Structure formats: structure tokens, C-alpha cells
Amino acid sequence: MNEGLTILTMTPASASAAPVSPNASPLDHGPDSVSRRSSLAVNGGTPVASEAIPMIAVRIDDAEIDAAVRVMRSGRLVQGAVVKEFEAQFAAATGARFAVACSNGTTALQLAYQLLLERDQSALVPGWTFIATASMVRARPAIPVFADALHDTCCIDLASAEQQMRDSTRLIVPVHLYGNPVDIGGVQAFAARHGLKVVYDAAQSHLASYNGQPIGAYGDAVTYSFYPTKNMTTGEGGMVTTNDEALAAELRVVRDHGMRVRYLHEALGFNYRMTDVFAAIGIEQLRHLPEWTARRRANAARLDTLLRDVEGVHLPTTTPGGEHAYHLYTIRLDLDRLSCGRDTFATALAAEGCGYALHYPRPLNRQPVFLNDPEIVCPPLPVAERLAEEVLCIPVHPFLTDRQVELVAEAVTKVADAYRR
Numbered sequence: 001m002n003e004g005l006t007i008l009t010m011t012p013a014s015a016s017a018a019p020v021s022p023n024a025s026p027l028d029h030g031p032d033s034v035s036r037r038s039s040l041a042v043n044g045g046t047p048v049a050s051e052a053i054p055m056i057a058v059r060i061d062d063a064e065i066d067a068a069v070r071v072m073r074s075g076r077l078v079q080g081a082v083v084k085e086f087e088a089q090f091a092a093a094t095g096a097r098f099a100v101a102c103s104n105g106t107t108a109l110q111l112a113y114q115l116l117l118e119r120d121q122s123a124l125v126p127g128w129t130f131i132a133t134a135s136m137v138r139a140r141p142a143i144p145v146f147a148d149a150l151h152d153t154c155c156i157d158l159a160s161a162e163q164q165m166r167d168s169t170r171l172i173v174p175v176h177l178y179g180n181p182v183d184i185g186g187v188q189a190f191a192a193r194h195g196l197k198v199v200y201d202a203a204q205s206h207l208a209s210y211n212g213q214p215i216g217a218y219g220d221a222v223t224y225s226f227y228p229t230k231n232m233t234t235g236e237g238g239m240v241t242t243n244d245e246a247l248a249a250e251l252r253v254v255r256d257h258g259m260r261v262r263y264l265h266e267a268l269g270f271n272y273r274m275t276d277v278f279a280a281i282g283i284e285q286l287r288h289l290p291e292w293t294a295r296r297r298a299n300a301a302r303l304d305t306l307l308r309d310v311e312g313v314h315l316p317t318t319t320p321g322g323e324h325a326y327h328l329y330t331i332r333l334d335l336d337r338l339s340c341g342r343d344t345f346a347t348a349l350a351a352e353g354c355g356y357a358l359h360y361p362r363p364l365n366r367q368p369v370f371l372n373d374p375e376i377v378c379p380p381l382p383v384a385e386r387l388a389e390e391v392l393c394i395p396v397h398p399f400l401t402d403r404q405v406e407l408v409a410e411a412v413t414k415v416a417d418a419y420r421r
């Protein structure tokens with residue numbers, strides 16, 4: 001057995017970094033702050049980590065490779081017994097009765113919307129999420145209605161959702177963002193009060209739980225992604241889980257060209273099937289997922305401890321009742337306490353050898369695809385817009401060593417100290 005293949009991805013510094021001057025802010029002067037800044041690696045100082053710490057790591061072991069090869073040798077490549085087995089195991093792992101595998105997390109959303117949202121109805125979506133949550137509503141074609149985010153948890157703000165709701169709204173799509181479950185109790189009560197269906201977008205939240213139950217146990221449907229950066233991967237891949245047997249059956253029909261009987265097309269469908277090669281990889285990844293998730297949580301707990309007293313940095317807040325899956329460890333910078341913007345902070349962090357990612361640099365109400373669509377209203381979303389200036393994701397993945405976790409915290413502390421007002 002080899003050590004496994006770990007593919008490391010260092011997020012490039014996407015931000016345009018302003019050169020850091022010792023006199024960057026009139027509020028931060030004095031010899032101490034000047035010397036703290038000049039010790040930053042971005043200014044020629046010694047980096048905290050001599051080897052770059054990657055933001056993301058993907059691990060593929062011999063087991064995944066052997067399982068994929070077995071399927072290839074079998075000649076049964078698509079939507080066969082291995083996909084069925086992966087579906088059964090994934091449903092059990094996420095607390096759902098049924099699971100329907102598909103080609104990615106975007107098509108998982110599209111399958112759910114195809115059955116739970118009519119053309120020209122509207123769906124409440126967070127303005128603070130990945131584009132697919134909203135763009136697949138538009139692809140239905142239906143109307144995404146944007147709600148703001150909560151500043152602490154970064155998840156959908158139900159008070160804002162209440163304000164934005166329309167007569168045409170029939171669905172709400174909360175996102176368990178960064179691995180943090182939304183307030184499912186609040187969402188279910190909100191949906192019941194307004195007669196809405198609920199699709200939870202759990203692309204980032206495999207094995208998160210709420211009130212002790214896996215998140216797959218809630219709502220009309222829950223969608224997942226197996227893109228390589230996610231908590232587990234199949235290369236490309238997705239899943240819809242549901243407790244509704246009839247809905248599961250319909251999802252399978254829509255996934256395969258609207259066919260229940262070969263070449264009898266009852267409904268508009270797509271080819272969103274999963275290959276057995278990918279499912280075989282998924283089964284092996286799922287085996288590791290509890291251990292990897294526990295390691296993510298342990299890394300997050302260590303970062304919480306190490307960064308707790310760093311002024312100018314807010315740590316991730318877990319929704320009450322939720323158990324976070326830490327797909328991402330997302331800090332928020334307190335820009336009143338720092339003399340730099342997030343992008344300068346991020347560039348300095350990368351120079352210290354600490355990878356980072358921006359999820360997201362721009363909220364959905366500021367995306368050209370929606371701003372240029374005459375049928376979509378893009379209201380101001382003050383919290384989402386503020387988050388776009390403040391958030392910074394730092395490494396928390398399960399393949400970090402204990403020392404690397406410490407170095408991540410050291411790098412964040414060093415940069416915050418250098419830029420503190």
C-alpha cells in the first residue's frame with residue numbers, strides 16, 4: 001500500500017496587492033508598528049512557514065484507484081450496481097432515506113428544482129453563496145429572490161428572506177455554507193408558515209449535523225457536490241437526498257432523459273447520470289469521510305484556541321444546534337481594527353507561506369449575470385456586501401500536520417499584529 005496520492009492545491013493570490021508601505025495608514029504609526037510591518041515576509045522579512053501550506057488537499061489512495069480500475073475492467077461503466085451501492089451508503093451516512101447520484105452539485109440542484117419549482121415561480125436564495133444555488137433557479141427558468149446573510153454565521157438571514165418574499169415564492173434554498181448548518185429549526189418553521197418547499201444546498205457540508213441528526217434528515221431535498229475541493233470527492237459528482245420515495249423516483253427519471261421505460265420519454269429530462277467509476281471512488285472516499293471530518297473539526301478547534309485572542313480577526317461562528325463540518329475555516333477581518341483591507345491582508349498571509357481562498361469576493365446581487373437580467377431584482381444586501389470585503393478562508397483540511405495548523409495560526413497572528421490599528 002503506498003502513501004496515497006495527495007494532490008495539493010495552493011490558491012493563488014487572486015487579490016491585487018497594494019505594496020505595503022510602513023506608512024500605509026495615518027492611524028497606525030510609531031516605531032513598533034513600523035518594525036512589525038517590516039518583519040512581514042511581503043516586506044522582505046522571514047516567512048512563518050518555510051514551505052507553503054496549501055489551502056486544499058485532495059487525497060486519492062490505492063483503494064480508490066483499485067476500485068476505479070475494477071469498474072473499468074468490468075465494462076459496466078455508467079449508472080450500474082456501483083452507483084446504486086454508493087447511493088445506499090451515502091443516504092445512510094447523511095440520515096436520508098433515499099439518495100440519487102448525479103453528475104455534479106450544480107445538476108443536483110437542477111434536478112431538485114425541476115421537480116420542486118415551476119417555471120416562473122420564485123425561490124428564496126441567499127445572496128451569499130456560490131452562483132449555482134441561484135443560477136440553476138434561473139435556468140429552470142424561475143426567479144431567484146435574494147436574501148441577506150447573518151453577519152456571524154454567514155448563513156441566510158430569515159428576517160431578510162421574509163422581507164424579500166414575493167407572492168410567487170414557493171421554495172427556499174438555504175445553504176449550509178462553509179460546512180456550517182443553517183438554523184434548520186428556523187427554516188422549517190419559516191417554510192411551514194409560508195407554505196414553501198425546502199431544498200438545502202449542502203455542497204460544502206457532508207456529515208454536518210443539526211440537533212444531533214445528520215443534515216440529510218431535513219427538508220424536501222438536500223443536494224451535495226463531490227468536486228475535488230469538497231470534503232470528499234468523486235472527481236466530478238453530485239447527489240440529491242430525500243426522505244420522499246416518490247420524489248426520489250422522479251429524480252431518477254429526470255436524471256435519465258425523462259425515461260422510466262427505455263425510449264419512452266414521459267417528462268423533460270437530462271443526462272445527469274453518474275459513472276460507476278466515479279461512484280467507486282466515492283464509496284472509498286466515504287469510508288474515510290468520518291475520520292477526515294473529525295480531523296477538520298480538530299484542526300478548527302485548534303485554530304479557535306490559537307486565534308481566540310487575536311484582535312481584528314473574528315473566528316467562524318457555528319449556528320446554535322449545528323455541528324460544523326469545516327469545509328472551510330472562514331475568518332472575518334474587523335476592518336475597524338486593521339489598517340489594511342482584506343486583499344492586502346491575504347497577500348501578506350500568502351507571503352508568510354499560508355494558502356488562502358476567498359469565498360466569495362462578490363455577493364450574488366452584484367453579479368453581472370443577475371444585474372443584467374431585467375426580470376431579476378438585485379436589492380442591496382448590506383451584510384453580504386460587507387462579508388465580501390471581510391472574509392478570508394484559511395487552511396483547515398484534514399491533511400495538515402499539527403505543526404502546519406500552528407503555523408497557519410502564527411501567520412494570521414503575525415499579519416494581524418502588523419496591521420492592527
Ligand SMILES: Cc1ncc(COP(=O)(O)O)c(C=O)c1O
Nearest residue numbers: 104105106130132203225226227
Ligand atoms: C454552495 C454550492 N452549491 C453548489 C455547488 C456546485 O457544485 P459543483 O461544483 O459540483 O457543480 C457548489 C460548488 O462549489 C457550492 O459550493
